[in-house]
Structures are given as structure tokens and as C-alpha cells.
Amino acid sequence: MKARRFWMVIPALLIGGAVGLASAKLPQAPMDDAAKAKAAAAKAKSAEGAKKAAAELAKAQDRAAENYKKGKGMMATTAAPSRKK
Numbered sequence: 840m841k842a843r844r845f846w847m848v849i850p851a852l853l854i855g856g857a858v859g860l861a862s863a864k865l866p867q868a869p870m871d872d873a874a875k876a877k878a879a880a881a882k883a884k885s886a887e888g889a890k891k892a893a894a895e896l897a898k899a900q901d902r903a904a905e906n907y908k909k910g911k912g913m914m915a916t917t918a919a920p921s922r923k924k
Contacts (some may be wrong), residue, residue: 857900
């Protein structure tokens with residue numbers, strides 16, 4: 840029973856693969872000037888957003904490093920007991 844089901848699935852997979860390959864090779868329609876301008880504006884906007892996100896990430900990393908240094912410095916001074924003889 841399982842072998843019969845397997846051989847029924849094979850043609851469906853082959854047809855699906857052929858359709859996928861055929862659609863993947865279709866050329867993209869040429870863009871007109873308005874579409875090119877819109878694409879350039881979207882690209883510039885996303886680049887600006889990425890630059891802003893990178894700057895915010897750098898600030899957050901700096902704050903985290905400062906917090907770590909403050910905490911580590913406080914622990915180092917309180918963790919080592921003073922020895923007096």
C-alpha cells in the first residue's frame with residue numbers, strides 16, 4: 840500500500856519542479872523611469888534606516904559596556920577584603 844502511494848506522489852513532484860523551474864527563468868519586465876525612481880527612493884530610505892539602526896545599536900553597546908565596567912569595578916573593590924595584620 841505504501842509503495843503505491845509513493846509512486847503516485849512522484850509525478851506530482853516532477854510536475855511541480857518543472858513548473859517551478861519554468862517560472863524561475865522568466866525575465867523581469869523592463870522598468871520605466873517612474874518605477875526606477877521609486878525603487879531608488881526605497882533603496883535610499885532603507886539605507887538611511889539601516890544607518891540609523893546601526894547608530895542606535897552602537898549607542899546601546901556603549902551603554903552596556905559602561906554598565907559592565909561600572910559593575911565590574913564595584914565588585915572588584917567590594918569583593919576583595921582588606922587584610923590588616
